[in-house]
Amino acid sequence: xxxxYRGVEYEYDPTQGRHGTNDSISQFREPIMLTYRGNRYQLxxxxxxxxxxxxxxxxxxYRGNRYxxxxxDGKPTLSNVSQPKPVENLALTHRxxxxxxxxxxxxxxxxxxxxxLISLLEAESRQLV
Numbered sequence: 407x408x409x410x411y412r413g414v415e416y417e418y419d420p421t422q423g424r425h426g427t428n429d430s431i432s433q434f435r436e437p438i439m440l441t442y443r444g445n446r447y448q449l450x451x452x453x454x455x456x457x458x459x460x461x462x463x464x465x466x467x468y469r470g471n472r473y474x475x476x477x478x479d480g481k482p483t484l485s486n487v488s489q490p491k492p493v494e495n496l497a498l499t500h501r502x503x504x505x506x507x508x509x510x511x512x513x514x515x516x517x518x519x520x521x522x523l524i525s526l527l528e529a530e531s532r533q534l535v
Contacts, residue, residue: 504534
């Protein structure tokens with residue numbers, strides 16, 4: 407039976423097994439010439455695939471997500487990774503940031519001479535204390 411796939415013709419005999427001696431995968435194949443962006447490359451389909459290169463264990467961060475490469479189980483043990491230090495007095499830091507931002511907004515309102523906004527911001531300042 408004659409078959410064609412994407413312009414390549416094949417001879418197929420359904421009486422022979424799929425993995426018989428005429429299997430084209432097990433036969434020696436000619437090198438393939440490839441062109442990518444004007445550069446020509448030769449691909450040898452008979453050459454075995456490259457083995458993976460062992461990497462040193464390390465931590466990587468991509469767009470804020472942490473992941474680890476080179477560890478046998480995919481993630482290091484807790485002794486290998488430095489733990490982030492907990493933020494002490496988080497509420498005090500947050501309140502100080504709010505106060506600083508509010509003072510900056512009040513200064514800008516004073517520069518513009520917007521008395522209505524100044525009174526609103528001062529009322530907000532009294533609520534934070």
